[in-house]
Amino acid sequence: MATNLPSTPPNTPLYRRLARRLQERIDAGGYPAGARLPSEPELSAEFGVNRLTVRQAVAELERAAVVEIRRGVGTFVRPPAVRVSIAVDPRSQRFDLGSVHEALPEGEQGDGEFVVAAPPVTGSAEDEEAARQLGRAPDGLSRLDSVIRLGGRARAACSYWVPFGPLPAELVRPGHAGNLVRDLARAAGMELEYDWRAFGAIGADLTDAELLGVPAGTPLLVREGVSCTPDGTPSLYVRRRIDGSSARFVLHFRER
Amino acid sequence: MATNLPSTPPNTPLYRRLARRLQERIDAGGYPAGARLPSEPELSAEFGVNRLTVRQAVAELERAAVVEIRRGVGTFVRPPAVRVSIAVDPRSQRFDLGSVHEALPEGEQGDGEFVVAAPPVTGSAEDEEAARQLGRAPDGLSRLDSVIRLGGRARAACSYWVPFGPLPAELVRPGHAGNLVRDLARAAGMELEYDWRAFGAIGADLTDAELLGVPAGTPLLVREGVSCTPDGTPSLYVRRRIDGSSARFVLHFRER
DNA sequence: AAGTGGTCTAGACCACTGA
DNA sequence: CAGTGGTCTAGACCACTTG
Numbered sequence: 001m002a003t004n005l006p007s008t009p010p011n012t013p014l015y016r017r018l019a020r021r022l023q024e025r026i027d028a029g030g031y032p033a034g035a036r037l038p039s040e041p042e043l044s045a046e047f048g049v050n051r052l053t054v055r056q057a058v059a060e061l062e063r064a065a066v067v068e069i070r071r072g073v074g075t076f077v078r079p080p081a082v083r084v085s086i087a088v089d090p091r092s093q094r095f096d097l098g099s100v101h102e103a104l105p106e107g108e109q110g111d112g113e114f115v116v117a118a119p120p121v122t123g124s125a126e127d128e129e130a131a132r133q134l135g136r137a138p139d140g141l142s143r144l145d146s147v148i149r150l151g152g153r154a155r156a157a158c159s160y161w162v163p164f165g166p167l168p169a170e171l172v173r174p175g176h177a178g179n180l181v182r183d184l185a186r187a188a189g190m191e192l193e194y195d196w197r198a199f200g201a202i203g204a205d206l207t208d209a210e211l212l213g214v215p216a217g218t219p220l221l222v223r224e225g226v227s228c229t230p231d232g233t234p235s236l237y238v239r240r241r242i243d244g245s246s247a248r249f250v251l252h253f254r255e256r
Numbered sequence: 257m258a259t260n261l262p263s264t265p266p267n268t269p270l271y272r273r274l275a276r277r278l279q280e281r282i283d284a285g286g287y288p289a290g291a292r293l294p295s296e297p298e299l300s301a302e303f304g305v306n307r308l309t310v311r312q313a314v315a316e317l318e319r320a321a322v323v324e325i326r327r328g329v330g331t332f333v334r335p336p337a338v339r340v341s342i343a344v345d346p347r348s349q350r351f352d353l354g355s356v357h358e359a360l361p362e363g364e365q366g367d368g369e370f371v372v373a374a375p376p377v378t379g380s381a382e383d384e385e386a387a388r389q390l391g392r393a394p395d396g397l398s399r400l401d402s403v404i405r406l407g408g409r410a411r412a413a414c415s416y417w418v419p420f421g422p423l424p425a426e427l428v429r430p431g432h433a434g435n436l437v438r439d440l441a442r443a444a445g446m447e448l449e450y451d452w453r454a455f456g457a458i459g460a461d462l463t464d465a466e467l468l469g470v471p472a473g474t475p476l477l478v479r480e481g482v483s484c485t486p487d488g489t490p491s492l493y494v495r496r497r498i499d500g501s502s503a504r505f506v507l508h509f510r511e512r
Numbered sequence: 513a514a515g516t517g518g519t520c521t522a523g524a525c526c527a528c529t530g531a
Numbered sequence: 532c533a534g535t536g537g538t539c540t541a542g543a544c545c546a547c548t549t550g
Contacts, residue, residue, distance in 0.1 A: 011527085013537075013538060013539090014538075014539075015538080015539090016462075019462060019472075020462060023462060027380070039515075039516060039517080040516080040517065041515095041516090049539080049540090050539060050540050050541070051540095051541095052538095052539075052540075052541095053538080053539060053540085055517085055518090056538085056539095058517095060462070060472045060473065062473075063459045063471075063472055063473025064459050064460065064461040064462060064465075064472050064473055065458060065459055065461075066461065069517070070516085070517085070547095070548085071516075071517050071518070071546075071547055071548075072515080072516050072517065072518095072546075072547035072548035072549075073515095073516065073517080073547085073548060073549075074515090074516060074517080075516090075517080124283075193509070194509040195508075195509060196506055196507060196508045196509060197506075197507050197509070198504045198505060198506040198507070199455040199477060199479075199504060199505045199507075200477055200500060200503070200504035200505070201457035201458075201475040201476055201477035201478075201498075201500030202321060202457075202475055202500055202501070203319045203320055203321055203474075203475045203500075204320065205320040205321070205322065206272075206275065206276060206279060206316070206320060209320075216275075216316045216319055216320045217316065217318075217319025217320055217473065217475075218459075219457040219458055219459045219473075219475035219476065219500070220457055220475065221455065221456055221457035221477075222457075222504075223455075225507075242457075244456055244457030244458055244459075244475070245458070247456070248454045248455060248456035248478075249454060249455045249456070250452055250453075250454040251452060251453050251454070251455075251481075251507075252451075252452045253449070253450040253451060253452060253453070267546085269518075269519060269520090270519075270520075271519080271520090295534075295535060295536080296535080296536065297534095297535090305520080305521090306520060306521050306522070307521095307522095308519095308520070308521075308522095309519080309520060309521085311536085311537090312519085312520095314536095325536070326528095326529085326535085326536085327527080327528055327529075327535075327536050327537070328527075328528035328529035328530080328534080328535050328536060328537095329528085329529055329530075329534095329535060329536080330534090330535060330536080331535090331536080
């Protein structure tokens, strides 16, 4: 039993008290940004707790984005987050050509949007949500999944549903690169406008975790919505999951 | 060593293979929504792995919002998420009176916004971000923290920074209930308009986790931004952390 | 090769929930 | 009360990174 850990509130588990203690040290500058924390065996010895208890504490700090764990190297204090801002001006943005593409900074080699799959539309919860949003039956929809890579990393996982099919074989080939909103619109011969977009936050599921190369449960910013043809027919449901630590969407309201 | 678990890709840890296996059973309807999973000792026996390994697998599914763990009861398959939608029409919303209040559905007893603290503005990363956004030095700012409760649960943690002080004693008293954006504007004798708002996703830190009653790392939707006086002076920086599973912000673009 | 974090086991005790 | 999940220990072996 460790003697030197605070106990507020009572019955607080040991690993959480240890997490708070480490957080205090970080806040106080004891472990400055970029510094390596003592190794797990060292912390285990210092606080007189099992290594697994140390790991639970450090895992909490990692989930809270306070530290970064690098396997085989150590655990490091994360500097204050610097995030990419993606400007989304609701007054000017009407035509949906995949604005995320234009808004992103210059890409490196290998950056862009890539098809990963064209999964069949079954009765999954996502498919049914898409069908509801588009006002169609699920079996009239086609689906296309992609990832957007930036800076050499997968940043966003995207799923598109459209009320027609089948999609051109060349478009759905895994590895196909392009601006998929534009390509889908072209394939259907339609022009798309924003209807609505929504923001939410979820933890990465196992599939998204694998696609984005992050642990399951990593906070993702979800941006979903419907685009319409000019006559108001809902014609595209899109759902993007973006690594929350690397992006934020900014809306401007004032004249500039 | 469990024999009956898939191994794609190679070197996939046991707990992740188990997680995928359970996910497959859920997807296939083997454990329908609302159903209780076998208990940890049962799964441990069935797959021939240690209970801790089972716990790691189930923890992944919980972080991915696939199951809900109820202590002393069991682990249950979560139904497809039904989220509260909060409409934010960027064309009509100019006056900042704490729109989240008006947008929320009817409150129960005990619902509302409550002051939790008026922490001193030090040099923390958050404080410096606020100072930067307001174009002031940190020591000219005051800060106020609150929670918004709805349906008997804390749904959002809010922090406000304003470029004056000290704040009225009655306003900063922990437990004070009210519409804090309105109250802050009143205290300064100013009228506030939206300048910009941004959306992001982060995991709950230890403090937010305690305020919101969720585990550290729970995905939170962050809505932050600056409001101005009519002459364009940045006068309020607000940062709300909203339980991602319970809210989503919707932007409408088409005429209705 | 040495040190780091990642996984896994066996076993124990505890806190919580519901009947 | 019995059964559930939550915490903690001791010890082992592994995969990965760096020198």
